[in-house]
Amino acid sequence: MWHIQKSILVLTAKFKAHLVGLFIVLTGLVNTAAYAAVSPIPLLVEQCLRFDFPTLAIDPSLDSKTNAITLERQLIGFFNINDRIKYYRHFPLSYADREQLLQCQLYLADELALYLNSVPFQSLQFSFAENQQPQISALLSRINYLSNNSMSPTHKAQLHTAQAAFKQEVSSQALSLNITDSNCRISEAGTVSVSRGFNGTLASYLIKQDNEQCRKRVWQAYQSRASGKNKLALTTIKQLRQQQAIQAGFANYSEYRLQRQVLHSPELVEQFLLTQTDNIAIAPWNIGSELANSPSTKVSNIAPKQWLVLVEKELLAFEVRFDWIDNKIIRVWHRNRLLGDIYLSESNKVAVKPIRQLVVGQQFGQIELSFPTRLANYQQQKQAIKAVSTAIKKLAKGQQFYLLNTISQTDDTSNLDALWLEYWLADRLLPQIMEGSREELLQIYSKQLYVFRSKIAVNLYKAPQQKKLLDPHQQFYLSFGKFWDKTEDAPYTFSAIVYQGPLYYQKLWQQKVAEYIYHSTKNCQDQAAVFDMLVVNEASNSIETVLKMLLGSPVTADSLIKRIKHAFDAQNKHASSCTFLRQ
Incomplete structure (x- = not known):
């Protein structure tokens, strides 16, 4: 079974009863607090630093489902404040506010580590293990991951310091x-x-x-700019990651990081990446001039509100509807279930900012969507579809527990639902990309750059004797049709290599799986059933079960790689018949 591998720090804590109410009030100050004359952050941080974990009382006379719901009610306020901190980080903050938020996060992270090792919490884990209900089993898998993947404060501090130093050098755009x-x-x-x-x-x-x-x-000179300064940082990160892998019983960090993924080994990741490697005969140093000389795919210039009305008409196929409270607030429903509110704001770029996560039986969701005054080009409308899909995915989750709505079973299936919805909406709201257009060139180039970097990332963290199997020099040529004289500089060109590491591939993997699901189900009459299975997933089905239901047969990692490659080979393209639920 595939387990979760979510490389995030989920801040878990217990709140005093009178403080929970305060933060529920704070959560409601959407779209105004961030712009208030007086920053709300000092008050937020002051209360955060006073939080104590609640004393977890396990009642042996009650079943584990009841105890799980009790735990959720105790912790929901904390989850909200954690999301509120993430929300504020989207805005330009003063140095003092940034430091205060960091202080709060460090405090909560330390408290989390203590809580996960406490006897009451471990007793709760044993209680969950005896329950075979899908939601409780899924919740236990998330809890076990959090418990088993905490690092020591020293290890964590060294890693974060090295990552920050690496990112700073890579992010430098200075060119003289x-x-x-x-x-x-x-x-x-x-x-x-x-x-x-x-x-x-x-x-x-x-x-x-x-x-x-x-x-x-x-x-090439630009790509080499950070290699000298970042060698020490990257060496430190590799050593720390290798120690982490060895302590967990693995030979190297790539094997350790991938073991709970759908593509659960470096070999499977490389197998997938090789199927996605195409020689586009456009080198990175030539892409700028190619794009500058290419025409754009035309779209209708439209205001965001008018565009959202078109989106709503398409979402009715899933029985998702909008109630426009005013020009700034949309209330979202799925059938007769209230999902939450979308708050609209204006900005130069399209953006989605989660504020509060929907948890069935506990609270409704809140999300802010930002748009420019007009959606004037293809790229803006594509980004708008991505933002709306993310918002609907977060609001439509059908779980009773926060962790199930926010952490997926695996990293490399965590965004399948939103990506599938992107394909669904794009097919209805965007024109076909014009052959030879700027959008087509950018799409094929971006994919090959992602393929090449994914190979570099998974290769970097493998054992030395395994690295010879993947020659970066040759792999660069296979994607771009040109040679890069110093491919040894490649690991120093993108900061994700020290954050996502071997999991860098997962964005492309999920795009291809979601596209395959879309083409396999788009001819099904009952699209609402596909939405329910993939996005809502009220039954807490595993990813194995979801894929089996959607694709019509049991799916292994190896077979899925081959099916995706076969489905999108030019000679094999044909209309797919619906296999979902044998319709």
Whole structure:
């Protein structure tokens, strides 16, 4: 059975009764508190630092389901404040506010570690183990993961320090080139450049420079910028991760990190990535000029509210409907069940900001969606679909426990529901991407960059003797049709390699699985049943059961890789018949 592997810190704590009410009030201050003249963060942090875990009383005369619900009621206020902290982090904060939030998070993390090791909590785990109900079994698997994957404070501090240092160097966008080769200098505003220096962005240089060899040299120099400074940080991170793996009984961190995933070994991940490798014959140093010279796929310029009305019409197929309270608040229903509220705000970019998680029987959800004044291009509307899909996925979850609604059975299936909904809505609301368009080029290039980086990430954390099986130099050529002279710099080019590590592949994997599910079920008459199975999942079915129901037969990791590859090979593309529930 696949278990969960959620690489996040879930802050769990117990609240005093009079404080729970306070934070439920705070949670209701949506769309205004963040903009208040006086920051609410000091009060939030002050109360946070006073929190004590409740004394967990296990009543042996009651069944474990009742005890689980009692625990949920005790902890729901804490989960809310944890989500509130994450919400505020979306906004530009003063240095003092950021430090206060960090202090709160560190305190809660320490309290969590103590709580997970407490006798009352361990007694609760034993109580859950005796219950065979799907929801209780699923809840226990999440709790066990939290209990078994806590790091020592020293280990955690060393890791986070090294990760922060690595990210800072990679994030630096500064570019100042001393170009000694006169052939690689570029003209500014139609005049011949006599200066050796260039202080613009990398993208602007690559677009303006006509000479491919110059573009390649500059791009490679830019990719090498952080390798020297980050060698110590990456070495430290690899050593800490290897210690973590050995302590858990694994030979290397890749094997340890993947063991609870659908793709549960480095070999399976590499097998999948190789099926997704296509030679697009566009090198990274050439993509800028290719995009600049490509036409865009046209869409209708539309206001966000008008667009949301179109979304609502499509969601009726799942029996999801909107009640417009006013122009800023949408109340969302699924059949006769109130899911929660979506708050609309204006910003330069499309964004989704969860505020409070829906928990059936405990509370409704709250989410903020931000849009520009107009959705004027394809990319904006695609991002809007992604944001709405995430919002609906979070609001429609049908579990009685917070952890089941927020942590999936595995990392590499955690977003299948939202991605499936993205494909569903995009097929109805977006035009087909124009062949040779900017959107098509960006899509195929982004995929191959992701494939290559995924190979680098899983390879980095393998045992030394295993790394020879994957040659980065050759893999780069297989994706882009050109050679990168120093592929040893590749691990230093993206910060996700030190955060997600071997799990970097999971975004692409989930996109392909969700796309396969969509094409396998889109001809089913009862789309609401697909929505119920994949998104709501009130029965707490395992991912194995969900995939079996949706795809019509038991699915192993190996067979799913092959089925995805076969389904999207050009020579095998054909209309899929519905197999869901034998309809």
